[in-house]
Amino acid sequence: MSHFNHAANTWDSEEKISMMGELASKTREKLALSSKVDLLDVGCGTGLFSFEFIDQVKSITGIDTSEGMLEVFNNKAKGFDNIKSINIDLERDGLEMKFDLIISSMVFHHLDQPQKMLSKLASMLNEGGQIAIVDLETEDGSFHPRPKEMGVKHFGFSNEEVESWADSAKLKVSISTISTREKNGKSYAQFLAVFTR
Numbered sequence: 079m080s081h082f083n084h085a086a087n088t089w090d091s092e093e094k095i096s097m098m099g100e101l102a103s104k105t106r107e108k109l110a111l112s113s114k115v116d117l118l119d120v121g122c123g124t125g126l127f128s129f130e131f132i133d134q135v136k137s138i139t140g141i142d143t144s145e146g147m148l149e150v151f152n153n154k155a156k157g158f159d160n161i162k163s164i165n166i167d168l169e170r171d172g173l174e175m176k177f178d179l180i181i182s183s184m185v186f187h188h189l190d191q192p193q194k195m196l197s198k199l200a201s202m203l204n205e206g207g208q209i210a211i212v213d214l215e216t217e218d219g220s221f222h223p224r225p226k227e228m229g230v231k232h233f234g235f236s237n238e239e240v241e242s243w244a245d246s247a248k249l250k251v252s253i254s255t256i257s258t259r260e261k262n263g264k265s266y267a268q269f270l271a272v273f274t275r
């Protein structure tokens with residue numbers, strides 16, 4: 079995933095900060111948050127998504143395969159004793175930890191086996207917990223300028239695919255379109271899927 083190591087230092091553009099702020103705000107509306115919630119951000123990158131939750135949860139753990147992205151995340155986390163990161167490839171390795179809320183934004187289209195990942199996340203969820211996944215709805219492959227080089231494995235997902243992940247993980251799911259991104263004259267919808275037991 080060297081693309082993200084190269085991209086890390088310029089990742090937090092003003093456009094991305096504002097876009098992720100909006101996405102996080104719409105996501106928060108659909109979730110049960112409290113000062114008791116331990117949150118895991120899968121593929122946290124520089125933390126643009128999870129840092130938006132800090133005022134409403136107890137702790138944030140960000141995990142990512144990219145050391146470069148985590149370096150930026152860790153710099154932002156300085157001064158917070160309730161934010162930490164772990165450098166791990168969660169598709170290959172396991173994490174013996176449990177959380178009340180697991181979030182992930184724009185990561186599942188980079189995974190070899192998204193369905194297997196959801197089942198793994200389900201096993202890391204405390205009783206009554208929630209998993210919130212944000213990603214692209216099915217697109218024509220034009221969202222990323224150089225998909226292969228950028229580690230893109232899926233051109234978004236249909237509701238049926240997301241529902242089938244939920245079935246295999248024995249979870250319930252509620253899916254909604256939460257944003258539409260305009261890029262090069264095209265529109266790309268993003269979904270939020272909230273999974274519960």
Ligand SMILES: C[S@@+](CC[C@H](N)C(=O)[O-])C[C@H]1O[C@@H](n2cnc3c(N)ncnc32)[C@H](O)[C@@H]1O
Nearest residue numbers: 082121122123126142143144167168169183184
């Ligand atoms: C498009 S970025 C999104 C970053 C962040 N979630 C955001 O929305 O700004 C995808 C991130 O997922 C990470 N990633 C991809 N596959 C992963 C895996 N198997 N385990 C952990 N992180 C992964 C990448 O390194 C990258 O930081």
